[in-house]
Structures are given as C-alpha cells and as structure tokens.
Amino acid sequence: MFIELDFESEDPIYLQLMRQIIEGIAKKELLPGDALPSVRSLAADIGINLHTVNKAYQQLKQEGFLQIHRQKGVMIHPDGIPKATEAYKMALEKNLRPLIAESICRDLKQEDFSEICERIFDNLMHGGN
Amino acid sequence: MFIELDFESEDPIYLQLMRQIIEGIAKKELLPGDALPSVRSLAADIGINLHTVNKAYQQLKQEGFLQIHRQKGVMIHPDGIPKATEAYKMALEKNLRPLIAESICRDLKQEDFSEICERIFDNLMHGGN
DNA sequence: TATCTGTTATACTTATAATATAACAGATAA
DNA sequence: TTATCTGTTATATTATAAGTATAACAGATA
Structure with a gap:
C-alpha cells in the first residue's frame, strides 16, 4: 500500500x-x-x-x-464495506451531475464519457498496478 | 433560468x-x-x-x-463552449476516479453506475425540467 | 516499568470564502 | 451635461477550515 x-x-x-x-x-x-x-x-x-x-x-x-x-x-472493517444504499446512490448522483453537465457543454458524447468510466473501472478492478 | x-x-x-x-x-x-x-x-x-x-x-x-x-x-460565449480537450478528459478522469473507487468498495456494479450516469444524461439533455 | 495504541484538549498559523464599502472608467440614455 | 448603468479594482473585516505543534490521558502489552 x-x-x-x-x-x-x-x-x-x-x-x-x-x-x-x-x-x-x-x-x-x-x-x-x-x-x-x-x-x-x-x-x-x-x-x-x-x-x-x-x-x-x-x-x-x-x-x-x-x-x-x-x-x-x-x-x-472486518465485516466488509457497507453496500451502496439509496442514500449513497443519491449522493453519488449529486456528485456526478456537475461533471456530466460540463461534459455536455463541452460536447463530450455519452459514449466517450462511458468509455472513460469503463477504463477507470477496468483499471481499478483488473488493473495491473 | x-x-x-x-x-x-x-x-x-x-x-x-x-x-x-x-x-x-x-x-x-x-x-x-x-x-x-x-x-x-x-x-x-x-x-x-x-x-x-x-x-x-x-x-x-x-x-x-x-x-x-x-x-x-x-x-x-457567442462562439459556443470550447470542446473537450485531452487535458479536460484527463481532469474528468481524475474527478471520476474516487467516485468509482468508492462505488466498487460498496459493491455497486458497473451497470448500476452506468445507469445512474445515463439517467443524468437523459435528464440534462432531454429532461422535462 | 516502559512503550505502544487511540483520544482529547489547547493554541497557533495560514488560506479561503464571503461580506462591506468605496471608488474608477467607459458607455449610454434622459 | 448629468445621471445611471456596466465591469473592475482596492481595502478591510469576519468566519471557517486545514494543518501543525505540544501535551496529556487511559488502557493494553511486552
């Protein structure tokens, strides 16, 4: 670490x-x-x-x-991390909203946005770091 | 507005x-x-x-x-908003990374994350607000 | 007994956010 | 011409957050 x-x-x-x-x-x-x-x-x-x-x-x-x-x-935490609640999802949505709004302004397509997310998911979950 | x-x-x-x-x-x-x-x-x-x-x-x-x-x-700006540059995409990725990391910890599946993003895109672009 | 752990308390410095006034310079309308 | 609008600049003040610096306490442990 x-x-x-x-x-x-x-x-x-x-x-x-x-x-x-x-x-x-x-x-x-x-x-x-x-x-x-x-x-x-x-x-x-x-x-x-x-x-x-x-x-x-x-x-x-x-x-x-x-x-x-x-x-x-x-x-x-030995019991594992608490699962995503509805409250968490709402907070997440609130955090994502301004990022997506600016992306739309800058004409970044949803596909390109999704691809960036996918790359991050990949890097964190199966990444060779 | x-x-x-x-x-x-x-x-x-x-x-x-x-x-x-x-x-x-x-x-x-x-x-x-x-x-x-x-x-x-x-x-x-x-x-x-x-x-x-x-x-x-x-x-x-x-x-x-x-x-x-x-x-x-x-x-x-009458000329429109500047398009997403590589620098912007890198900054966006840097902002998304901690959100996605926490989502993974909380066992939120990538599909669910994508669905939230999709909902925000929809709401901003075709939303009835 | 000495040393490790988290915890609490106090004090200080620094930077940022927000406010409160005030004034300046250029454009414009009465 | 005068008054009023615009953004801009300057200065000062208050409140809060971040980070640091010490110090001490209580419980566990070697």
Whole structure:
C-alpha cells in the first residue's frame, strides 16, 4: 500500500489520504481485517501531523470503511464495506451531475464519457498496478 | 433560468453558482449569446455580495463559458463552449476516479453506475425540467 | 516499568470564502 | 451635461477550515 500525496493540490491532505485508502480497498490491495499503520507512524512516514491522519481515519470509520480499537489499532472493517444504499446512490448522483453537465457543454458524447468510466473501472478492478 | 442556492451546503456559493450556470447551458436553457444579469443585479436578486457573483463569472470566463465586455455586460460565449480537450478528459478522469473507487468498495456494479450516469444524461439533455 | 495504541484538549498559523464599502472608467440614455 | 448603468479594482473585516505543534490521558502489552 503506497501513499502518494500532492502537497501542491487544492484537495486537502486528509481527503487525499481517504481516497488513497478507498482506492486501495477497491483494488483489493487492502482486504477486510488488514491492519493499517498507527496514526503516529503513518504521520511520521508521510511527514505530516498525526491529527491529519486521525481526521482521515475518523471519517473513514464514520463511513464504515475502518474499524478502530482504542488499543489494538486500525483495520479495514472486518465485516466488509457497507453496500451502496439509496442514500449513497443519491449522493453519488449529486456528485456526478456537475461533471456530466460540463461534459455536455463541452460536447463530450455519452459514449466517450462511458468509455472513460469503463477504463477507470477496468483499471481499478483488473488493473495491473 | 432559476438559481437555487443552498446556504447550508459545504460547497461554496460561487461554486454552486458556476454549476447552476453550467447546468443551464447543458440544458440549453442558456444559449450562446444569451445575456446574463449584471453582477450587481444578480447579487441583489439572490441576496449575496457582488464579489461572490463576480468570482463565479470570472472563473466561468476563464474556462471559456462566458464572454465579458466591460460595459456591455456578461453573456454566454457567442462562439459556443470550447470542446473537450485531452487535458479536460484527463481532469474528468481524475474527478471520476474516487467516485468509482468508492462505488466498487460498496459493491455497486458497473451497470448500476452506468445507469445512474445515463439517467443524468437523459435528464440534462432531454429532461422535462 | 516502559512503550505502544487511540483520544482529547489547547493554541497557533495560514488560506479561503464571503461580506462591506468605496471608488474608477467607459458607455449610454434622459 | 448629468445621471445611471456596466465591469473592475482596492481595502478591510469576519468566519471557517486545514494543518501543525505540544501535551496529556487511559488502557493494553511486552
């Protein structure tokens, strides 16, 4: 599991961290029950503050990705990740909408949009990373 | 063209404004050459500061959606919106990636994801709004 | 006892978002 | 000519979020 952060990015560090972990789970590089580094060691590894790591962990816990034991540490939720609910699908739709609206403005065809999505799915699920 | 803002949202107002205008263009409610309200009148209408409107306009101008004449006012770019470039497609892919990664984690099938996209495309292009 | 874990608290800096006024320059209509 | 509209620029202030810096606490463990 490699963490790559862009300190020049507008996206906050804790968000980038969350996404990297989520991507790791999607790629099956991180499996249910797998241990994650402690807030302190990961913070030290990356060279950031432990509170920034903690914020990412807490939010991922909140969303059901992680299980945190006060002394044992942090792990990918051993029961697996909660399935997509209707609420999740609605939030997803809300996030996709502006992306699709701009694509339409720029005359990007639905087929081309779908092809990009397909490529991402492929890369995450069967990708050779 | 109706502007609906959510002042409780985490998304900044100027961003919501940008998206509403982009969605208006996608829906063909706003056509190339169409005039937009002045920064002052729109700000007064919505009940926000003129600088917030100006920020949205400036950014939309920067991205090629709007044309701004110092005295004539603001209009949807009469030459049409710039087509999707390779750079745009790469940025789009970067934006889609975390959404798709989380969908995979939550066991949302690619077909279901595509169906959501299709519904949004439909709603924006042929939608009865 | 020493060291690890997450957790909590406090304080500080920085950047962004949003607002509040004010003024300027050019175009236009009364 | 005067008043009013346009975008633009400048300055200041407030509020919030992100990130950092220390410090301490409580429970588990070697």
